[in-house]
Amino acid sequence: MDIISNREARKYSNKEMVLRILWSYIGTILFRMSFRTMFKWRNLILSLFGAKIGKNVHIYNTASIYFPWNLDIGDYSAIGESTQIYNLGKVTIGQHVTISQNSHLCAGSHDYHTSAMTLTKLPIKIEDNVWVCTDSFIGPNTNIKKNSIIGARSAVFKNVPPNQIWGGNPAKYLKDRK
Numbered sequence: 001m002d003i004i005s006n007r008e009a010r011k012y013s014n015k016e017m018v019l020r021i022l023w024s025y026i027g028t029i030l031f032r033m034s035f036r037t038m039f040k041w042r043n044l045i046l047s048l049f050g051a052k053i054g055k056n057v058h059i060y061n062t063a064s065i066y067f068p069w070n071l072d073i074g075d076y077s078a079i080g081e082s083t084q085i086y087n088l089g090k091v092t093i094g095q096h097v098t099i100s101q102n103s104h105l106c107a108g109s110h111d112y113h114t115s116a117m118t119l120t121k122l123p124i125k126i127e128d129n130v131w132v133c134t135d136s137f138i139g140p141n142t143n144i145k146k147n148s149i150i151g152a153r154s155a156v157f158k159n160v161p162p163n164q165i166w167g168g169n170p171a172k173y174l175k176d177r178k
Contacts, residue, residue: 001115001116001117002115002116002117005115005116006110006116006117006118009116009118009119011119016067019049019050019067019069020067022049023049023067023068027045027046027048027049027068030045031045031046031061031065032061032062033061034061035061036060036061038061039057039058039059042059042061043057043059046059046065046068046071049068049069050068050069051065051068051069051071051072051073052071052072052073053071053073054073054074054075054076054077054095055075055076056075056076057073057074057075057076057077057078057079058077058078058079059073059078059079060079060080060081060082060083060101062081062082063079063080063081063082063083063084063085064082064083064084064085065085065087066084066085066086066087066088067087067088070087070088070089070090070091070107071085071087071091071093072090072091072092072093073093073097074093074094074095074096074097074128075095075096076095076096077093077094077095077096077097077098077099078097078098078099079093079099080098080099080100080101080102080103080134081101081102082101082102083099083100083101083102083103083104083105084103084104084105084106085105085107086104086105086106086107086108087105087107087108087124088107088108088119088120088121088122089107089108089120089121089122089123089124089140089141090107090123090124091105091107091123091124091125091126092123092124092125092126093126094126094127094128094129094130094146095128095129096128096129097126097127097128097129097130097131097132098130098131098132099126099132100131100132100133100134100135100136100152101134101135102134102135103132103133103134103135103136103137103138104136104137104138105124105126105138106124106137106138106139106140107121107122107123107124107140108120108121108122108140109122109139109140120140122140122141123140123141124138124139124140124141124142124143125142125143125144126138126143126144127143127144127145127146127148127162128146128147129146129147130144130145130146130147130148130149130150131148131149131150132144132150133149133150133151133152133153133154134152134153135152135153136150136151136152136153136154136155136156137154137155137156137169138150138156139155139156139157142156142157142158142159142160143159143160144156144159144160145159145160145161145162145163145164146162146163147162147163147177148160148161148162148163148164148165148166148177149164149165149166149177150166150167150171151165151166151167151168151171151174152167153169154166154167154168154169154171155168155169155170155171156170156171157170157171158170163176163177163178164176164177165177
């Protein structure tokens with residue numbers, strides 16, 4: 001591995017660097033220090049930093065959102081307590097989606113094919129009516145299709161078809177969702 005090249009690589013634009021500084025000092029404090037039930041307030045803070053937030057979205061104050069400007073959440077969805085959204089790449093969450101507590105959505109990685117292990121910013125898309133159960137990991141470049149369920153403590157590294165229940169590490173098809 002060429003660690004020096006990795007550290008010297010430009011990973012973010014100037015705009016992203018400024019937004020990261022503002023978010024980490026201002027946005028995160030306003031977001032985290034809000035009372036548990038102040039969902040509209042947190043949605044407003046995220047929107048001011050470029051997130052697209054639908055109506056009646058519940059995001060808990062212990063959730064960690066890395067780049068709000070790479071987040072799009074549909075109406076009536078929820079992000080549970082202590083959930084991490086590491087959205088270097090775009091994270092799109094549909095309507096009526098529940099991301100349960102302690103889950104981790106990871107839309108970034110490194111290209112192990114290069115000696116510099118260059119940063120990759122890959123999307124995650126979670127379609128409508130999906131439930132990502134507690135403590136699950138959703139990897140980069142995945143699409144969880146509508147009406148699916150990801151079982152507790154599962155690790156998803158590939159696309160999940162609609163109307164299916166997946167579980168395990170790595171997650172595998174378990175049965176259809178009726």
